[in-house]
Amino acid sequence: MHVLKRTAALAATAVLSVTLAACGTAGSTGGEVNAQSLAGQVAYNPQPYDNIRDGGTLTTSLPEITPQFNTWQSDGATAYGAEVWSWYNPNLITFTADGQAVFDPDYLTDVKQETVDGNTRVTYTINPKAAYNDGTPIDWTSFDAVWKASRGTDPAYIVGSTDGYDRIRSLTPGANSRQVVVTFNGINLWWQALFGSLLNPAALSPAVFNQGYINNPHPEWGAGPYTVSKFDQQNGTITFERNPKWWGRRGKLDSRIFIAMEDSAAINAFKNGQIDAVSADSKDRLAQVAGQPGTEIRKSASLQIDFFTLNGTTPVLSDIRVRKAVFEAIDRAEIVKVQLQGLGYTADPVGSMNLLPFQEGYHDDFGQVVRFDPEQAKKDLDAAGWTVGPDGVRVKDGRPLEFSYVSTGDDPIGKAIAGATAAMMKNVGIKLDIRQVPSSDFSKIIAGKQFDMFYAGEQAGSPYGIAFICQLYCSDTQFIKSGVNDPKNDALVRSVNTLPTAQEQFARASEAEVAAFRTFGVMPAVNLPDIQAVKTGLANYGPGRYFSTTPENIGWQN
Secondary structure (H helix, E strand, O other): OOEEEOOOOOOEEOOOOOOEOOOOOOOOOOOOEOHHHHOOOOOOOOOOHHHEOOOOEEEEEEOOOOOEOOOOEHHHOEHHHHHHHOOOOOOOEEEOOOOOEEEOOOOEEEEEEEEEOOEEEEEEEEOOOOEOOOOOEOOHHHHHHHHHHHOOOOOOOOEOOOOOHHHEEEEEEOOOOOEEEEEEOOOOOOHHHOOOOOOOHHHOOHHHHHHHOEOOOOHHHOOOOEEEEEEEOOOOEEEEEEOOOOOOOOOOOOEEEEEEOOHHHHHHHHHOOOOOEEEOOOHHHHHHHOOOOOEEEEEEEEEEEEEEEEOOOOOOOOOHHHHHHHHHOOOHHHHHHHHHOOOOEOOOOOOOOOOOOOOOOOOOOHHHOOOOOHHHHHHHHHHOOOEEOOOOOEEEOOEEOEEEEEEEOOOHHHHHHHHHHHHHHHHOOOEEEEEEEOHHHHHHHHHOOOOOEEEEEEEOOOOOHHHHHHHHHOOOOOOOOOOOOOHHHHHHHHHHHHOOOHHHHHHHHHHHHHHHHOOOOEEEEEEEEEEEEEEOOEEOOOOOOOOEEOHHHOEEEO
16 A cells, blocks of 8 residues: 655655555554554654764665656655655755744745735745756746646646645745745635745646656756756666755765665565665564664654545446445454554544544544445445345346455555455455555556555645645545545535634534545545654654654764
8 A cells, every 4th residue: 555645845754755655554662552642752863964974875765766756746746756856856844743844044044924914925035046956046936836837727737736826816026036925815824835845947838747757857957955866767766966056055965765666675675784764564564673783663653544545437436325335334443453453553543534633623524424334335235226146246237346456565464454345345245356566556556547446545744734625625636536526515625724713624624524525435544653664873764743854954873
């Protein structure tokens, strides 16, 4: 199982985020813990810049090097794509572990927010030294490029999210070209979730935006302490080295390498010293690395929610009664049990895809719509005209009630979830065909909607999950692949972020999410912890709740 990323506020994350991601589990913690208690812990070895030695290489794995390098484009909005992008493109905004925004002075020398005539206005002053690798100054036109591509008024741009950008009233230069003034329609409580990265104006045309970055990272359009030194598409590796055109603080690492690997290969590569960190997100994986010399196990809360998606554009699943029955037949508590079996962590099935269980405003919205009830699922299928055949599989008009479940990678937990789901479907007369594909097919499967049913994760890139509610539930979303979000709910969903207080937004968001869940396209399952095995001494890297940092701060402790 893999992960999609929800926000365009990209930072050099200290975790190997998977933005539709592999199934995760918690490690033994010396006693039962849950999401709320783990959320108070961080484990990324925070170190000041001067405590990190110059030199060294950091090598880690990803399930794939996402073919679409442009993370503003919908197909590039994976955690893997975001991780790679952040190492050679501007990172204007990062976050502390407790969710406070930090503006990078190498890009922004001043950020001023004010309310003018009832509208939120933000003035960004850009460092006069800032420039892309192609020599283009970073000025107000880079903000303008992000806005024009992401505001949702031009369907030629296939974007991951329009949230927030669609509420900008005007974007203009300020005192000079190195200042930009962004004015919203009304109050925007979550403005810090926007403009976390920038888009080089050279990539603004829809053709380049959508196609120009495919299997081409375009380092000349990037900026930052590192740049691409080698991209080997065939062997699935990308290497970054210090950028000679960088004007800011020197990167501590000599080089940063990502290698595409399946889960089993990655755990072996870590044990053999070929990579420096690996996800230890299951009992078996944790057992393989725990106690290994020179290894730390780092744990904290994750910003990931694992969920089922039904492709409602397929013939069988186009019937809302069938989709409802599928979800009623799934015992989410059993899915959680599969993922947490034998581990010192407890979690209830998660009831929202918009907010995490430990965040303010969280409600169990899904529980208001669907409960595990296989008998009701059978009744729904009966009412939809699907009768039980002699082999136990339901039929209608001579066609069996059968569809596919795509499972990516070789992770045993992902395979176990697929098997458990198939057994639950069989119990109500549905035949689920499990199709196992390599992790490297992840983006292809998602972008092409080559599935009937899929289990994956969505990962927030900022503390402001509610800011991106339209990305989940608007009918024109490019992020959720169910194809069944109802246009009748759009006005309700879009109204959430227009409200003046957080509490009002939380209440409206819950109402909108309940309405969206009644289309039976997605089913949230669990919010799992983030557990990683890391070589001792790696600084500013690892699970840290909301923590993110810029690439020059990551390295090996003195």
